[in-house]
Amino acid sequence: MFEVKKNLKLYKDDMLEAMEGVGHFFTTRFGGISGASGNLFNASFSRETDPESYKVRENAAIAAFAEDLPKERFTSVKQVHGDRVLKVTEEIAGARFGKPELVIEADAMITDIPMTPLFTTHGDCVPVYIYAKGTAVGMAHSGWRGCALGIAGKTAAAMSREYGVSPKEMFCAVGPSICRKCFEIDEPVYRELREAFPDEELYTYNCVNNKYYADLGGMVLQSLTDAGVPQENISLGGVCTCCSENRELFFSYRGEKGKNEGLMGAAIWLR
Numbered sequence: 001m002f003e004v005k006k007n008l009k010l011y012k013d014d015m016l017e018a019m020e021g022v023g024h025f026f027t028t029r030f031g032g033i034s035g036a037s038g039n040l041f042n043a044s045f046s047r048e049t050d051p052e053s054y055k056v057r058e059n060a061a062i063a064a065f066a067e068d069l070p071k072e073r074f075t076s077v078k079q080v081h082g083d084r085v086l087k088v089t090e091e092i093a094g095a096r097f098g099k100p101e102l103v104i105e106a107d108a109m110i111t112d113i114p115m116t117p118l119f120t121t122h123g124d125c126v127p128v129y130i131y132a133k134g135t136a137v138g139m140a141h142s143g144w145r146g147c148a149l150g151i152a153g154k155t156a157a158a159m160s161r162e163y164g165v166s167p168k169e170m171f172c173a174v175g176p177s178i179c180r181k182c183f184e185i186d187e188p189v190y191r192e193l194r195e196a197f198p199d200e201e202l203y204t205y206n207c208v209n210n211k212y213y214a215d216l217g218g219m220v221l222q223s224l225t226d227a228g229v230p231q232e233n234i235s236l237g238g239v240c241t242c243c244s245e246n247r248e249l250f251f252s253y254r255g256e257k258g259k260n261e262g263l264m265g266a267a268i269w270l271r
């Protein structure tokens with residue numbers, strides 16, 4: 001569902017939103033100060049031409065204001081399409097925001113510290129939100145490489161290991177990301193994904209253009225259930241960032257052929 005909070009339009013997963021003890025959001029294209037038009041909400045430092053990247057921090061501050069969060073506690077990483085899960089301790093909390101000099105390469109974060117939003121950026125890649133009831137949260141960025149590496153399941157496993165919570169007590173949401181109709185892939189990518197996820201249900205082959213299509217959300221679901229999260233605890237929002245009817249709402253790397261002026265931000269925090 002979409003929610004407008006203090007002029008900022010945010011997407012929220014229905015299952016997570018109904019839970020106490022956790023907050024989360026996914027930003028949309030407008031409502032910030034980025035881009036040539038000056039009204040875009042770009043969440044990514046790598047997409048900002050301004051070397052000071054103050055606009056990204058200002059955009060995050062707008063989201064913090066909308067959600068009554070301390071802006072200096074926003075914590076982010078430099079995403080590299082890998083499978084490193086960063087445990088956010090008090091020393092790391094605020095990385096890239098309250099602590100702008102702290103830049104750590106990773107594609108997922110976990111924490112048990114309240115009011116510390118774990119913030120990742122997305123422009124088709126799957127945002128994976130994980131909530132272990134009352135104990136911890138996790139946020140993962142899973143493009144096709146992250147999917148092949150099983151980053152979603154590895155994030156759940158890291159939460160289990162670090163915070164002693166069973167995956168059975170975790171609730172997960174797959175946020176807005178590219179759908180299988182939009183996600184056309186070449187043979188080498190298909191082969192790599194197929195090695196990690198052999199289930200043919202996750203792919204479509206089109207014999208007219210000789211292309212494959214892959215279901216990244218379905219792979220995240222499988223990765224999480226393989227890690228022990230019950231399927232009924234996983235919410236698949238089914239919102240595509242690339243489908244043409246959503247172009248007004250979201251940036252899409254694929255849909256805009258890499259010319260997207262920004263990326264969306266995904267955040268989860270313990271209340």
Ligand SMILES: [Zn+2]
Pocket residue numbers: 178179180181182240241242243244
């Ligand atoms: Zn689509």
